[in-house]
Amino acid sequence: MSVDKDALVKPRLLRGFRDYLPEQMIARQKMIATIREVYERYGFVPLDTPAMEYTETLLGKYGEESSKQIFRFVDLEGNDVALRFDLTVPLARVVAQYQDLPRPFRRYQVGPVWRFDKPDPGRFREFIQFDLDTVGSDSMAADAEILSGICDTMEALGIERYRVRCSNRKILNALIAFADVDPRRATHVFRVIDKIDRIGREGVRQELTRGRVDASGDVIPGLGLDERAVSRIMEFLNIAGSTRAEVLDALDELFRGIPGAQQGIDELRRIDEYLTALDISEQKVVFDVSIARGLDYYTGPIFETILLDAPEFGAVFSGGRYDGLVERFLGEKIPATGASIGVDRLLAALLKLGVVELRPSTAQVLVTVMEPDRLVEYQKITRRLRQAGINAELYLGPDRSIRKQLKYADRQQIPIAVIVGPDEFARREVSIKDLREGLRRQGEVSERSEWLKARFGQVTVPRDKMLDVIREILDQEARGL
Numbered sequence: 001m002s003v004d005k006d007a008l009v010k011p012r013l014l015r016g017f018r019d020y021l022p023e024q025m026i027a028r029q030k031m032i033a034t035i036r037e038v039y040e041r042y043g044f045v046p047l048d049t050p051a052m053e054y055t056e057t058l059l060g061k062y063g064e065e066s067s068k069q070i071f072r073f074v075d076l077e078g079n080d081v082a083l084r085f086d087l088t089v090p091l092a093r094v095v096a097q098y099q100d101l102p103r104p105f106r107r108y109q110v111g112p113v114w115r116f117d118k119p120d121p122g123r124f125r126e127f128i129q130f131d132l133d134t135v136g137s138d139s140m141a142a143d144a145e146i147l148s149g150i151c152d153t154m155e156a157l158g159i160e161r162y163r164v165r166c167s168n169r170k171i172l173n174a175l176i177a178f179a180d181v182d183p184r185r186a187t188h189v190f191r192v193i194d195k196i197d198r199i200g201r202e203g204v205r206q207e208l209t210r211g212r213v214d215a216s217g218d219v220i221p222g223l224g225l226d227e228r229a230v231s232r233i234m235e236f237l238n239i240a241g242s243t244r245a246e247v248l249d250a251l252d253e254l255f256r257g258i259p260g261a262q263q264g265i266d267e268l269r270r271i272d273e274y275l276t277a278l279d280i281s282e283q284k285v286v287f288d289v290s291i292a293r294g295l296d297y298y299t300g301p302i303f304e305t306i307l308l309d310a311p312e313f314g315a316v317f318s319g320g321r322y323d324g325l326v327e328r329f330l331g332e333k334i335p336a337t338g339a340s341i342g343v344d345r346l347l348a349a350l351l352k353l354g355v356v357e358l359r360p361s362t363a364q365v366l367v368t369v370m371e372p373d374r375l376v377e378y379q380k381i382t383r384r385l386r387q388a389g390i391n392a393e394l395y396l397g398p399d400r401s402i403r404k405q406l407k408y409a410d411r412q413q414i415p416i417a418v419i420v421g422p423d424e425f426a427r428r429e430v431s432i433k434d435l436r437e438g439l440r441r442q443g444e445v446s447e448r449s450e451w452l453k454a455r456f457g458q459v460t461v462p463r464d465k466m467l468d469v470i471r472e473i474l475d476q477e478a479r480g481l
Contacts, residue, residue, distance in 0.1 A: 016117070016125030023358040028347055031157065031356065032110055032130060035341065038153045039108040039132050042145065047107040049090040051114075055080040057093050060297075060328055069115040071125075083114040087131045088297075088322065088338065095135050095336075096329030103136030110343070124344070131319075133338025135326070140267050143301045143321060143337045144274035150305055150317050150339055151284050157346075158355045161308040165288035166271070169298045169320070170264030171251060172289075178258050179232040181225065187296060188223055193237070194292035197306075197314070201237065205230060239289050244272045247287040267300055299323045303339065313349040317341045361412035363393035364474060368405045370421045377425065381418060381466075388467050390474070409435055416473055418466070419458075430466050433458040434473050 013019065020028065055072055059082075071083040084090055087109050095105060110130040117125060132149055134142045147164060154162045172193075176186045192207045199207070199214075206212035208230045211222030225233075236254065241247040248265055255261035268287060275285055285303075293302045300321030307313060319339030326334035350356040367382045369375065378394055385392035393414065395405050402419065409417050419431040437457030461469050 014125075016119035018124055018126075023360040024347075026360075026362060027351070027356050027358055028128070028343065031347055031350070032128075032343065034156050035130050035153055036108070036110070038149065038156050041152070042106075042132070042149050044106045044108040044132050047091070047094065047109045048111065049084070049087070049094060049109070051083055051112065052081050053084055053090060053093070055082045058082050058084060058089055060089070069117055071114045071116055085115050086113055087111065087129050087340065088133065088325065091131075091133055091135070091338075092322075092325040092336070093329055095326050095334060099330075104142070105135045106133070107135075108132045127345070128343035130341040130343050131338055133319075133336060135336040136334060137337075138323070138335035140270040140301070141274050142335075143267075144271050144278065144280075146319065146337055146339050147271070147275060147285055147303060148278050148280060150303070151280055153317070153341070154305065157350065159307065159350070159353075162284070162305055163308060164285045164303055164305045164317075165291050166268065166285060166301060166303045167287065167289050167291045168264035168268055168301050169293075170260050170267070170300060171255070172292060174255050174258045174261035174264065175233065175236050177260070178236065178255060179225075179229040181229050185223065189225075189233070190292040192223065193233070193290060196237065196290050197311075201234065204237070205234060208233060237290050241287075243282050244268070244275075244285070244287045247289070248272070251289070264300070271301060293318065293320055297322045297325050301337070307349050307353070310349045310352055313345055313352075315342075316346040316349060359413045361393070361414050363391050363412065363414045365390055365392040365416045365418055365470060366405070366409040366412070366414045367392060367394045367418045368402060368409075368420075369395050370400070370402060370419065371425070372400065374425065378420065381420065381430070381463075385418075385467070385470070388471075390467075390470060406433070406435065415477055416470055418470075424460065428463050429460050430463050431458055431460045432466065432469050432473070436477065 055070070058070055059067055070085055073081065075081050091107065091109070095101060108131060110128065112126055113129050114126050117123060119125060132146065134145065147166070150164055172190055173186065176183055176189065181189060189208070192204055195207070196204050199212075203212060207220055207222055208225045209222050209227075210224070212220050214220055239247060239250045239254065241250060248269055251261070251265050255265070272287075291302060291304055293304065298320040300323065302318075302320030304315035304318035306315060317339060319337070321335070321337040323333055323335045325336060326332075347356065351358070365385055367378055367385070369378050382392050382394040393412075395408065397405070397408065399405055399408070402421075406417055415434065415436050417433040417435060419433060420429075421431075424430055434457035459469065
């Protein structure tokens, strides 16, 4: 049948979006399963919310940048709607809408969010977040639990070298008073401070004063603060200590008599006490006054996680306390705290670090087909494997050559092949080939005839022993043998 080429639809993606092919999806799903296991160990329960909300639900005091990034449109019924830009605002709506939920309400949620951001390498307009939050507790122990959950999640994912940096929005608010800056400019000051890891202290100083020209040649306007204010801000940013307590003592000294500072410092002292009780080391969770977090709804402790061996990925697991977010919907303050993983960013970092392995198939065993007329028999063998809990794929491609079928298994990184030809059928046997063993030993012989004769990694066993042999091979693979 001929096809009019002019009628063909060009396969293409929207700018800022991407496809996830099987090997990325398998790795991502495995990572999500590991994270979910940690969250449930802490007693968090799952929640899901619609991708789309009324625009008025999402618009609020979340920061000017967030409002600009919302995908907003009018639906066919005339409703002003938008795609969610995070999972936290929908959570606040749920808590207000379903007032019979238990308090505290401890939930986790994983799902896509959308932001109309400028696409860059590694930055997309649709991405996955995985959050954990506690709503209804004003205890700093709830924040300490979130921090503990962050550490346990990082370690469950095989990440040993990471650092969680904590500060407090109340301390940042006190900085505005200490530097004698107009409170109406606080958000702009915080936004500049939050760039310190990317542009350095001198870049921050320039943006607080006269502005600067970035690496691309774009002019970044400055805030025009006077030298006295900038000097005090830089004095604050220079605070450091070898322990969490030392940082708090330095803050006590600097902010003595500044309204609001003591409450923020005391909150961090309680968190430090709880972290010490939880045996969370000073190297894993540090107090760092330079972090600000971009969203304006944070009201207390804030935190972000960086990978020490891949700092270029920025913060991969961040959050904080947002005691005023539910108030928009309910008219009363409901304390809340939580954190969010940028799943796609963290996955990219894990791939770079070699912590995650990409595999194009979920199958553990490929059942090859040498005699198409006996396909029903191959189906029975495959079903037996699946019923035993072994992921098995029955080869249904056009190639009848066993060599090509094994090549397919290699390409899909399927570690085991089951081979049943006329001889095996006659003796009710199966040949089981450990393809990893064959790859390991293929350099031991130079002649192809010798290689075929050796059949490295291949054994022939009675059919009723098939499961035992395959389980042993898979067990060795799991143990790295």
